[in-house]
Amino acid sequence: MGAKTKFSASEVAEAMNYMAIAGWKTGEILIPSIRQIVEWDC
DSSP, X not given: OOTTOSSOHHHHXXXXXXXXXXXXXXXXXXXXXXXXXXXXXX
């Protein structure tokens, strides 16, 4: 999602789309996902 992250914005959006299709609520998708993306980038 930035110059230093492993994942592009498109990849993150696609993953979040699949989570929504699976029935996840917005809060369940956004907060943990953002935290994991930051941790995975380290």
